[in-house]
Amino acid sequence: MWGYVNLNFFIIFTTSQGVYPFSTRKCSETYLFHTYFKQTPCFFFLPQMYNTIFFLILIIPLSGYLLEQFLIHLNNKMWSDKLPEKLEGICPEEEYRKSQLYDRDNKKLSFWSSTFNLAIILLMIIAGGFSFVDDIARSFSLNLVIIALIFFIIIGFASEIINIPFSWYDTFVIEKKYGFNTMTGRTFVTDYFKSWLIALIIGMPVLGLLTWFYYRAGAGFWFYAWGLVTALSVFINFFYSELIVPLFNKQTPLPEGSLRDKIEEFADRAGFTLKNIYFIDGSRRSTKSNAYFSGFGKKKRIVLYDTLLKEFTEEEIVAILAHEIGHYKKKHVLVNLVLSVLVTGFMLFLFSLVVDNPKLSQALGAEESSFHLGLIVFGILYSPLSLIIGLITNIISRRNEFAADRFVKDNYDSRILGGALRKLSVKNLTNMMPHPLYVFFHYSHPPLLQRLERLE
Secondary structure (H helix, E strand, C coil): CCCCECCCCCCECCECCECCCCCCCCHHHHCCCCCCCCCCCCCCCCHHHCCHHHHHHHHHHHHHHHHHHHHHHHHHCCCCCCCCHHHCCCCCHHHHHHHHHHHHHHHHHHHHHHHHHHHHHHHHHHCCHHHHHHHHHHCCCCCHHHHHHHHHHHHHHHHHHHHHHHHHHHHHHHHHHCCCECCCHHHHHHHHHHHHHHHHHHHHHHHHHHHHHHHHHHHHHHHHHHHHHHHHHHHHHHHHHHHHHHHCCCEEECCCCHHHHHHHHHHHHCCCCCCCEEEECHHHCECCCCEEEECCHHHCEEEEEHHHHHHCCHHHHHHHHHHHHHHHHCCHHHHHHHHHHHHHHHHHHHHHHHCCCHHHHHCCCCCCCCHHHHHHHHHHHHHHHHHHHHHHHHHHHHHHHHHHHHHHHHHCCHHHHHHHHHHHHHHCCCCCCCCHHHHHHHCCCCCHHHHHHHHC
């Protein structure tokens, strides 16, 4: 008979008198076999675990997964064996077929990745895995902040380990198969270590402070947490290109020449002060092209991928950057930052209303309420509302993209931008015929055909 399954050791616990799924005795006192954590209470099913929240945190991830699979199914139905009439003159038939294969390979990987991750989450909830990790964290310290940090380190590290194989397959199988990947195994590994280092240097102190705010200020912690997250968001927006990007890419000022002159000339004509123009070695990792702006005020910076410089004309590059300048001129970047701050404050406020509810931790099989377990449960419960907020922000984002395109149409040349968008979509094997419902749920940018129609 089955008592419970220990996720770390896959040991089945039984007794001569049968199964005691609701026992509160120690492993060494109750079971025939026990783990190495003899002094740590076992994680198994408690009566109070089966509350409404327990079933909600099972239903919500499963519902989200099923919704995503339905959207993917609709999207796949948009493919055809022949080049659609709407794409004639935009995408060569061979590239269209290649984009279908690329999309299908990515969707297959996404299916296995999301299915496996869903199974792990459900198993962790049902088998009391989060409670077990909480017990491990408590075995190291009595300090509540340190317990929370150890808990998040274990969960975060385990999550990364689980998903590394999927990331590796994506990079070195799919991306390589379609001619995109240029990354070496060494770069892949060092990127992961650098990301973990950033998470430890920035993420852990922030999580530690959030936890400390809660245990010091109680439910009112949300206001202090909001201030901290806001300050961090503003700081990252200002200094991302100066502090984070150099860890992964080499940035070089764009040398004097025709392209720089054309960019600065347009920026001056548009009333946009710009002196920091850089290019980075994006070709170290991928052949895909990109460009972005970062920072505010004197920290504004244009960053061009070297692949963009190699494969696009100077006029096309200026058109792409004119689109980004349009976002700045129309205050989209500032408004997005403000909206992000407001949504974060709203989320933290909602969390403060329920964080003290012991049923959150009980739903994960824990007898003792805690900030970190409450955060895990709230993150799942909040996801439907997060989806709704995401839909709204996607609608706003798509409108902003049209507005930035109009800025190019009014101030530069819409035909050049249209040509650049076509080239980007074909080169990157973008899905040019997505299902409208898939676009509604997922796209922050309008599909190519809609943008080209508005640019005419």
